[in-house]
Amino acid sequence: MMKLKKDNYHTTKPRGVLFTNALGFISYPFLCFLMLVSTHCTDFVEIDPPKNTLISETVFEDVSTVESALASMYFKIREQGMISGKLGLSALMGIYTDELDYYGSNTNYLQxxxxxxxASNSLLSDWWSHAYNLIYASNAIIKGLENSKTISVEDQAPLKGQALFVRAYMHSLLVNLYGEIPYITTTDYLQNNKVSRLPVTQVYTHSIADLTQxxxxxxxxxxxGIRVVPYQAVAKALLARLYLYTENWKMAEATAxxxxxxxxxxxxxxxVFLKNSKETLWQLKPNGVTDRNTYEANQFVIRFIPGQSYALSKALLDTFEPNDLRLLNWTGSTTSSNGLTTLHYAHKYKAIFSETASLEYSIIFRLAEQYLIRAEARAHLGAVSGAQEDLNSIRNRAGLGNTTATLTNDLLAAILQERHTExxxxxxxxxxxxxxxGVASLVLSPLKPNWQPTDVLLPIPETEIETNPNLKPQNLGYE
Structure with a gap:
């Protein structure tokens, strides 16, 4: 069993930096918020979008208009940026690690x-800008609700809670990818143009405070009824994850x-990945017109060879134990017409766009992660039997026997492996x-010839640094 060893590389030096045009519309903030409100939300949560041009006061005169603004945010989360099934972390950090092989020719993806x-990679710039667009929209909703004279405090509460959740979620992803980042809580673009990047610990503190509220x-x-709008359990799921990431083991255990x-x-x-799965906490609904099912299935399922973009790596396939039901049910394979090449693909989502019925939604949070969070927290707290019990809940469902790990290091390694296969x-x-x-170098250096320890952070987008000299210095390892 692999023993966990820390990388020698750590980023501890504070960096004073500035957030500027990452929003992409900093000079025209409310105009672009209105564009967010008024587009593409009907099919997502079945709330009609505003019919007329809006001004800031009328956006927050009634609940339905704010719900429409939030629906547009979820639409954009599904369609663009880091969370999207077509441009997001599932595929692209999969090729960055040991999960996926990439067969395409897109320069940004090949990097x-x-x-x-x-630092000029436009994909990374798009992730950054899209996240801060959503953060700005969240802040606009929070401010508008707080200033509303017509929406009751009772009606405001769940709407503000959703905006706070989105704000915390986007910051939590940004800090994991880029390291020190600004934590934006205002719509004042003059103030935002002066804000600095914060230490990672402070970003987590702000995220946890937002989620607690x-x-x-x-x-x-x-x-x-279909878990497409965040409710308490969704915020708690992210809270448990962030408590784990910040090594607050007791709170991670309790919240999970x-x-x-x-x-x-x-x-x-x-x-597990059907739209009515019992364990889903939050999922994104396809629009039901051109894409009745998920982007994940549409891009991962290999129909023809050649023609594939992604395939599961040998490193991932070798991680599965014999008789693991997840290998049988969550992966598939396709063989080329000449019979010489067989490739395996992620088959968690099975229904591609051409299916006539909507069978699956894109799942963002599910309960299995919480078992693994609590198992890891318990292992660190010395509660070996409790950690084993949680780990076995996931293993047994996959048709596997109980873990044999008893020592803390072995148990943590077993949990890491289980997180990989689950x-x-x-x-x-x-x-x-x-x-x-702290094992990125241990895992990736044998597989990625160009791996450097500084690759634990992505570069701050060059366009942001050019606009904003206070963003310097660039993250280590990038020019």
Whole structure:
């Protein structure tokens, strides 16, 4: 069993930097917020978008208009940026790590796959800008609700809670990718143009504070029936994750435990990624017109060879134990017409766009992660039997026997392996895990010839640095 060893490389030097045009519309903030409000939300949560041009006061005169603004945010999360199934972390941090091989020719993607990243990579700039667009929109909603004279405090609460959750979630992803970042809580573009990057610990502190407040405001249960709008459990799921990332083991154990007590695992691995799966906490609904199912299935399922963009790596396939039901049910394979090449692909989502029925939604948070969070927290707290019990809940569902790990280091290594086989190609979990556990070099240096220890952070987008000299110095390892 692999023993966990820390990388020697750490980023500890504080950097004073400035946030500027990362929003992409800093000079025209409210205009672009209105564009966010008024586009592409009807099919997502079945709320009609505003019909007329809006001004800041009328956006917040009634609940339905704010709900429409939030619906547009979720639409943009699904369609663009880091969380999207077509441009996001699931595929692109999969090729950055040991999960996926890349067969395409996109220069930006090849830089990620080959660990030759440039600060001019437009994909990284798009992630940065899209995240701060959503953060700005969240802040606009929070401010508008607080200033509203017509929406009651009771009606404001779940709407503000959703905006706080999105703000915390986007910051939590940014800090994991780029390191020190600004934490933006205002719509004042003059103030935003002067804000500095904060130490990672402060970013987490702000995210956890936002999520704690969100929990107190959000609906206790899912009111949509299809879990496409954040409610208390969604904010708690992210809280548990951030407590784990910040090594607050007691709070990670307790918060994950609340969710485990309140919700159930889907007992059959075949059903985990269906839209009515019991263990889903939050998912993004396809629009039901041109894409009735998920981007994940549409890009991961290999229909023809050649023609594939991604395939599961040998390193990932070799991680599965014999008789693991996840290997049987969550992966597929395609063989070329000449019979010479067989490639394996992620098959968690099975229904591609051409399917006539909507069978799957893109799952962002699910209960299995909470079992693994609590297992890891318990291992660090010395609660070996409790950690084993949580780990075995995931293993047994996959048709595997109980873990044999008893020592803390062996147990942590077993949990890391289980996270790999359970959460592969889901929202960059593999990257965040090997990075936070300090084993990125140990895992990737044998597989990635260009790997450097400084690759634990992505470069700050060059366009931001050019606009903003206070963003200097660039993250180590990038020109």
């Amino acid at each position: 990620l796959y080959n660990h030759k990243l440039s 969100a929990v107190s405001l959000l609906n206790v249960t899912d009111v949509t 435990g609340e969710l485990i007590s309140a919700y159930k695992l889907e007992p059959n691995v075949k059903n 959460l592969f190609t889901e929202q960059g979990h593999r990257w965040f895990d090997i990075k936070r556990m």
